[in-house]
Amino acid sequence: MKNLFITICLLMGISSSSIGQENYKIAITNIHYWTAGMEHSSQETTTIIIENNLIKAIGAEIKIDSSYTIIDGKEHYLIPGLIDTHIHLMDSEGPAEMKETEFSYLSILGTKNANRVLMNGVTTVRDAAGPTFGLKKAIDEEMTAGPRIYPSGAALTQSGGHGDFRTLCNHSQIKGGYIDETESMGLAFIADGKTEMLKGAREQLRKGATQVKVLVSGSISGKHDPIDVVEFTEEEVNEAVKAAENWGTYVMVHAYNDKSIQMALNAGVKSIEHATLISETTAKMIKEKGAVLSTQTYVFSVDLPYFTAEQKQKRKEAEEGLNTLFSLSKKYDLLVTHSTDIYGDPNQFKNAPKEFTLRQKWFSNVEILEQATINAAQVLEMSGERNPYKEGKLGVIKEGAYADLIIINQDPTEDTKVLSNPDKNINFIMKNGKVFKNTLDK
Ligand SMILES: [Zn+2]
Structure with missing residues (x-):
């Protein structure tokens, strides 16, 4: 070995x-x-x-x-x-390409990405959606080089949500269609209703998820969801929270818009990802509920060749919220972590450290370092008994x-x-x- x-x-x-x-x-x-x-x-x-x-x-x-x-x-x-609290090591160039990717290719891509991330000085990541359970195991067993991984497995998404990458001709969620490749690969899990949410969360926990990822708002890269929509109901999200809490851990949510963040907080979610379209009321609520913010800056300037004009517009809208988000996070003393949301191939991961330059617009050097060390480690510890690295402290x-x-x-x-x-x-x-x-x- x-x-x-x-x-x-x-x-x-x-x-x-x-x-x-x-x-x-x-x-x-x-x-x-x-x-x-x-x-x-x-x-x-x-x-x-x-x-x-x-x-x-x-x-x-x-x-x-x-x-x-x-x-x-x-x-x-x-x-x-360094610690990155939101990354996707095993998510190829985009959902369309992933549909045409055979799993062995994806495994090697993930291995290369993990290697690149470690060479960026990042020794731990929280993977925010993707089939990284095997990659984590291989790294822990020293079969290959990479960061420690806190895997989420497949992100839970509603029909039509951010993680639903079916074509409009695929009616698998109604009756008899084929399961979408992104679902069978383990990138997303389409769930509607309380029972399916429980099932989806438990499936990921069964595989070794250290936290459960739920997609609760419209997205930039989603094909069919406008960025302003709320995805899932509070009752549905609460089922995932219950499943996670019964397992000793928590739920992290993809959420850009204000309404969806409030809904998730009311459902018991502890980690809010992105959050760039946030209001002051919601920032206050994050503090009151003891939740954390895992957000990014560099990813908004990445020019992905397959992005449509509509996706570019959504990205611009999300980016414009950064000033408000960070001034509110300072005003309410919210716990902010370093994260990049990078996916794709090693070239994308090579650029991820630009995050350490871009954040200087809002934060001091020491604040940026704290976000990538102690703050991020605090978030990882929220996995409680499911934390795979409990022998020493991280960060x-x-x-x-x-x-x-x-x-x-x-x-x-x-x-x-x-x-x-x-x-x-x-x-x-x-x-x-x-x-x-x-x-x-x-
Ligand atoms: Zn992400």
Whole structure:
């Protein structure tokens, strides 16, 4: 297994020099570091000790014996591995293309995407719709390189909703038509009525979903749903919430417009995705209900070749709400996370880190870093007993936390733009105590 992993890493161009060693002991020395709670990177340099997959100790005076592999972090900056709370690793260029994609191709595409995301310095993702259960397993088993995955499985969608990609000639939900390919691939699950919602949620939980994803509003990329519509009723969404809560976890919803967000919050939803068409009343309600905001900026500037004029118009409308959304999120002190909503091929994922530059229009450098570390980790913890990574904390640098760490050649607390060019600026990537990139000596 180890040899296979190293071979894959070599094929993918990942440094495999220290992957898979037993009794892994690493000391990162002479490093400036930042973790949530600090206003900027440490002025003084320090030593970080990693044993196996966890951070063992942090301090300037730590003695290191010869059993440690030393990584000299001189003139570099260390932060926790980044977290993306909304991404789609296994969703090809778009629903139309996915219908023509055989599953083995999709699996390899997902593997490449996962690899690219890790090379962006992202060590954990919450996958917001798509058949990533097997990909997660393969990554955890070190068959291939990628981030930790919190999978949602298929997103629950109503007939005609954002995830209903049937053609207008397909009447499968009424009688006897063929099941749409995006459903059989596990990207979406069409459900109408309370019983089907329960069934849909339970199907995903059965496969290992760490949270349930429901599509409750009109969308940009949906074929038949205007962006202003509300999808599902409160009673239907509440069935998914009940199924998730019985399983010890929560529901995240795709929702752009105000009405749909209010409906979802009343149904007990805890994570609101996108939310760019939000009003002040709803922002207040998010705070009162203790829900979180997982939203994006870069994705609105991606020019997808297959987008129609109508889809482009919907995207523009959604993007225009960002100023209001972020000023309200500040006013009501809402928990905002870093997320990209990227899907497609590795080239799309290569551009995802532009998010770290675009957010500077609204947030300070430290706020942006917090969104991609501690805030995002807080959202992942909402999976409760279904959280697959409970041995250590994610998104922080402290004793006992997971050794998910990246080292950068410039101080990201001075300018997060450095994270937008990971191939150049991120010199070292560690996940679960294992090294996936190290160009510090070069
Ligand atoms: Zn999405």
